[in-house]
Amino acid sequence: MEKKTKNTVGNRNGNPTPQGSNWPDETIIRYITRALVLLIVFAWALVNLDAVLRFFGKVLALFTPFLIGGAIAFLINVILRPLECCWNKACRKVPAKLTRPVCLTISTVLVLGILFAVVFMMIPSLRESGDEFIQNIPVYVEKIGRWWAGVVQFAAKYNIILPEYAINSDLLIEKVTTLISDEESGILTVTWGAATSVLSVLVDVLLGLVFALYLLAKKEVIAAHLKKLIVTVFPQKKAQRLLSIAALTNQTFTNFVSGQLTEAVIIGVLCFFGMLILGIPYAGAVSAFVAVTALVPIFGAWIGGGLGAFLILLAEPGKALWFILFLLILQQVEGNLIYPKVVGKSVGLPGLLVLMAVTIGGEAFGILGMLFSVPVCAVLFSLYLEYMKNAHTF
Template sequence: MEKKPQNTAGDRNKNPAPQGSKWPDKTIIRYITRALVLLIIFAWALVNLDVVLRFLGKVLALFTPFLIGGAIAFLINVVLRPLECCWNKVCRKAPAKLVRPVCLTASTVLVLGILFAVVFMMIPSLRESGEEFVQNIPLYVEEIGRWWTGVVQFAAKYNIVLPEYTIDSDLLIEKLTALISDEGSGILTVTWGAAISVLSVLVDVLLGLVFALYLLAKKEVVAAHLKKLVVTVLPQKKAQRLLSIASLTNQTFTNFVSGQLTEAVIIGVLCFFGMLILGIPYAGAVSAFVAVTALVPIFGAWIGGGLGAFLILLAEPGKALWFILFLLVLQQVEGNLIYPKVVGKSVGLPGLLVLMAVTIGGEAFGILGMLFSVPVCAVLYSLYLEFMKKASARH
């Protein structure tokens, strides 16, 4: 057997230690430097939190029209895609150049038309209900007086003395009319002032709508440029991963919006026919409002139902109680059957996680958190399942 040659001192000097064993290591120094810089920036931001928040507010204000435009474009695109598919099936002989302009115009008109229809249905109904309530005040006062007289007589049997009931219905009508229409302090004046204060928001919405229409008209070109930018800037693996997550996010949000719109239509139709059967007034306006607010997951229909109950209460207080009972039954059907099957199934999210996402999102970010918490949670849940699948495959 041949003996292996032993390493001499000269050989050890010729074979230096691996580079990774040298100190200080450049990579470690670089990481430590970045961590220190980030820590200093974070500490400065905490000390000057007001300045940072003002700066972020100004930056957000600059990009608000584009963010609103992106949201509008996404919403219209949910309607645009099926319309283009129908156009391609029905109008095969039509010029290809007409597909996008015609379908985009129809989608925009349909979405904006529904929103304006709901608004213009609710405002006249609210005004009519308020006028009817003022006219019926003498009847309400008389009924309350009879009820209170019965209560006083019942209490007198047990030697309980209650104060007498005295309400001047004419004075009450005068006060309510002044509250509604008085100049400078009335509800209409305050409402008009609030409308003027949101003028800047309307301007942002209009700019966002223009931006959304441009995005939708050139969405394939914009998507191709963004994809090229990602592939150029990032390494191949990271770029593919980012594009995969973006595709998953887009599909999840699309499924969520489609499911939410389907659920809103279902609950609106059920509310409309139920109110007609029970003889509850303002069936069309209240059902449309309930359907629109149902876009907010789980709790949205309660918001619309509360406003609808207030509207009915002004006109016919007795019917308001029936509407609340009917809404309780409708919410049970919506929460246990419609929402888990339509929305939860569309995003691939269990019902328990849907409830948790809506609750946490609402507590953290209000109405917007309730709107977007479900699809965000669905994306995270899908990434979690993918991670667990890869981890189990390694083992």
């Protein structure tokens, strides 16, 4: 009776390898070499982390205008595409070569106009609110004095002696005026300084805007060249994989941005009419700021609401409480009705992953990280689901 032996086949060197294995020795050695090189590079980067971060910081600074331009182009393109479709349907007799220039101009003016309107609405409103607060200080001091006198009388019935209320309104006005309007460290000065520091990157933004307009004007040609470059450089299978990932990324970012823009408009309009009905001041400026900050998932509307509450507090402190209660209700409506319906499945991320993405993105890259972390995480999550699906297939 013949002895059973393991099924083996000889490789090039005559060494037996398990039958069905498609990995020759050269491939195994190549993978091990790559893994060792990556491990060495990673260890060196950890040891020299400061130098690596400085190097990437310099590289990032060189490409900042182009990154800004790409982000601006993507944002404008979200408005440009539906605008071109409407233009082609409504203006069929107009020469086709005018479609792109006209629609691109309208989209750019619309986006930049909204951003500048919010900035230049909020800052004057903040200064006006601060001046109004200073003028009303004597009234607030008198009201607090009457309230405290009632508290003292009530406490005296129970043999509780409270200190007398004594506030010099003129001295308080001087202190508050210094706090708000001081040329070196006042609140308005700090706020304006923050705004001007943002404007200090105007050169990069202008270069980015020029780059964005060029991208949008020739986007079909550029996309065709990039596709041809990928197909030429990479093998067919890898090229198709890269193109499919690019298409997934583009679709995910487009769905996310369009959904967030729609949600921001809805929450801004609801905030505006709600503030008008409740008689809360600065309805236009606060609603516009809430709408813009609502572009940041989860935390955005709260950031805008916090600044809005501060603005209202300076003008009419009593209305600030009503605004906070109104914002709480609005956030419940937004979180349970608007966001699931408008944004909802556009990114296909569980709520926990959205929270993690926004938190990590904000910690790492600030506001831009909070804006782009959700679609980036959505793309990675989609690729993970696709990988798991393919893994279970085999």
